[in-house]
Amino acid sequence: MEAIRVFVVEDESLIARDVMNSLEQMGYKVTGTAASGADALRMLEQTTPDLVLMDIVLQGDMDGIETAEKVRSRFNIPVIYLTACSDDNVLDRAKLTEPFGYIVKPYEDEELRLAIEMAIYKHQMEDAIRHSREQYRTLLESAGAIPWELNPDTGCFNYMGPQSRTVLGFSPEDISDLDDFIARVSEEHAKRVREFYLRAYKKDESAEIEYPFTTSTGDTVWLRDTCTFTNTVDGGHSLRGFILEITRRKLAEDQREMYIAELQQALEKIKALHGMLPICAWCKKIRDDHGYWKQVEIYLEEHSEAEFTHSMCPECKNHMEAELKDIHKGDKKEN
Known part of the structure; x- marks a missing residue:
């Protein structure tokens, strides 16, 4: 050695x-x-x-x-x-x-x-x-996370990572206390975010939350915030955690939910045209869920994306022409 x-x-x-x-x-x-x-x-x-x-x-x-x-x-x-x-x-x-x-x-x-x-x-x-x-x-900086520490007694941040400039558009000096921070959270989520910090402090526990935040440019980003209650070496206590920007993930989740809703609607329409349909053997009308009898094309238009135009197939055309000829001949005999 x-x-x-x-x-x-x-x-x-x-x-x-x-x-x-x-x-x-x-x-x-x-x-x-x-x-x-x-x-x-x-x-x-x-x-x-x-x-x-x-x-x-x-x-x-x-x-x-x-x-x-x-x-x-x-x-x-x-x-x-x-x-x-x-x-x-x-x-x-x-x-x-x-x-x-x-x-x-x-x-x-x-x-x-x-x-x-x-x-x-x-x-x-x-x-x-x-x-x-x-x-x-x-590791936190490469992940775009913002480490922070809050004094729960004063509501002031002891530390806010410099990554806040990139993620939030604000320098650590711009966000000196919790009120400054929550003022940039949308009104419908502000109460929930404040309760998140209070719950971690009062219950001495770790917690996580996701919420939208308005940046310095007016854009909205989604944040995932983690919070842990800790005791300090001087006998006090603090809240510590880090904030991660999750806007892309949130947009992807919203888009997925939209696709799922559209798929469910499509499945409902397909489901409506399956199973036993009560149809009249004489006039071919279909009875709907409310007991009303409707023409086949009207029923299908209401239960699908289909639209109808009316024309005549060759077989029906020939049949109709033959009937018209017979009617014409009958008229001549009567004369």
């Missing part, structure tokens, strides 16, 4: 050498030392240690606390304070830089070793969590 690399920031040269010897004896690799904050930041640009041991009192205008803050923000390297200073005010300042350890001189080598190992492990875990969150956020 590759040795952990440590950078030492200490303004006393003898103490710095002492620390370097202790680190090397414990199996760590010292990548460099600096006596001032400015020198430390310049050298860290060129080296990549796994951890920085930082004294608080340093040469120059920048003390160890200010230097540690810059190390954390610029290089994302964990810092352990190794100092003889135990003043409460200094300790409070040091806490603000989120150090990975605070060791007061004099110290035992085992104490330093444990602090280094714990700091490296904690930093690795934080990196893994941050990477996981970045992957999750990338």
Whole structure:
């Protein structure tokens, strides 16, 4: 396993050498030392240690606390304070830089070793969590989802994802609270959406809802909103979830329902012309469901899309002409 690399920031040269010897004896690799904050930041640009041991009192205008803050923000390297200073005010300042350890001189080598190992492990875990969150956020962004967090006590959004610009046409700043958001939901759905958030809050449960939303351009999009009640680390609570734009799916569902309705109507018409039809054996009229007798063509027009034009088939034409001739002959005999 590759040795952990440590950078030492200490303004006393003898103490710095002492620390370097202790680190090397414990199996760590010292990548460099600096006596001032400015020198430390310049050298860290060129080296990549796994951890920085930082004294608080340093040469120059920048003390160890200010230097540690810059190390954390610029290089994302964990810092352990190794100092003889135990003043409460200094300790409070040091806490603000989120150090990975605070060791007061004099110290035992085992104490330093444990602090280094714990700091490296904690930093690795934080990196893994941050990477996981970045992957999750990338997944949400690629899916067009909008992550959000709401303070249920104030009704204000603690966070609204930047995807709102693309999906809704509004920046997160345009939608500062729940009232701003619901104002863009159609009136017939607004009450249902508000009850959705209240139900998740009061019942401490997860919920889902779909509703139409009016974008900044006046277009209507359909949204699928999920909501989960969560307890925060400070003892409070919040509602968290994400919004997914589902307009295409909703339009496809509506079109499918329309096709199903049209098919059902067609089936009803087909069904009306099936089964036993009561027809008169003499005049060939058909009795409808209300007991009225109707001509065949009228009945079929009412129960189908068919329309009729009247003409005569050759057989009936010949039969009619023969009857007319017979009638004509009879008229002549009478004369």
